[in-house]
Amino acid sequence: MTGTRWLDADEQETWRAFLWTSRLLNEALDRQLQRDSGMPHTYYMILAMLSEAPGRALTMTELAAIVRSSPSRLSHAVKRLEEDGWVRRVKDGADRRTTIAELTDTGMAVLTEAAPGHVAEVRRHLFTPLTRDQMLQFRETLRALLDSLDPAREAPCADG
Amino acid sequence: MTGTRWLDADEQETWRAFLWTSRLLNEALDRQLQRDSGMPHTYYMILAMLSEAPGRALTMTELAAIVRSSPSRLSHAVKRLEEDGWVRRVKDGADRRTTIAELTDTGMAVLTEAAPGHVAEVRRHLFTPLTRDQMLQFRETLRALLDSLDPAREAPCADG
């Protein structure tokens, strides 16, 4: 294939820095949560997003959109969380295809206990190394990337 | 636990934007490479880093440091790449504990064929949405994060 436009040195370094940063950060969070709360980061996010929802409940489809998960991944994850007793699955009355995932009291308690350590880890790795201005600039850049990666989507978090 | 400093709204949005961006980008790259070249992104990086090494060969320990992989993950990955015939493992003469991973001609050919599509995908998702200044600013921020996440490490790529 001719005509490939390769990355220049600046782009190369940016790309690899992004890659390693996101990898290392994710691994750090996974290790911390796995050690302290027995779940991977993805599962923590599911509990967290449920806790913010009205009635601490969402349909699987809604939840999948919020945590940006495939239906399959979410289904496997919720199955495990249900076995732990942290989430409960209920069939919807109106549309019997849809399943509603609901955070249990036990799940809420686990989340409440996990949160401080998790937030500390995020702060330590993501915010302590940056100035406030750097952080705000970083957010703008990430918004631009996210808009492009995930176009069919209104304001991502602020309105939730 | 009292005294947790929670994330404010700006931090919250920054953090989630980072999370979703890195997830979506990684998934996009994994899908593209899996579809077009039958390997995940991590494996592509192993081939790419080997191709840049003198003699297209590195010890497992060196390679693990470069792709920031655990020894175990790398070992499993190289095993699979060896089964594909893309990498060859040789025992070192001097220190018989160490294994040298070497990119084969077949592996080099696979990499050469995979590269244009991969680079296009990276460019499409990471560079097209950003201005040049945004990109350079982004790099500075990522450098700061990387320094903190991975302190025991000199200049990551520029000197390679």
Add this chain to the structure above:
DNA sequence: GGGTTATAGTTGAACTCTCAAGTACTTGAA
């Protein structure tokens, strides 16, 4: 109504990653 199409979710197999051992060498020191 009855058939097609779309939506909501689940399942199983294959694959990758993690973590905890385990093997095989080398180094250092008594």
Add this chain to the structure above:
DNA sequence: TTCAAGTACTTGAGAGTTCAACTATAACCC
């Protein structure tokens, strides 16, 4: 010289993710 400690890597089991079916229900439409 030999034995403890360290280094380099591998292995196996368990867990999470992906992809491609598959089930079940709803909506559309002639």
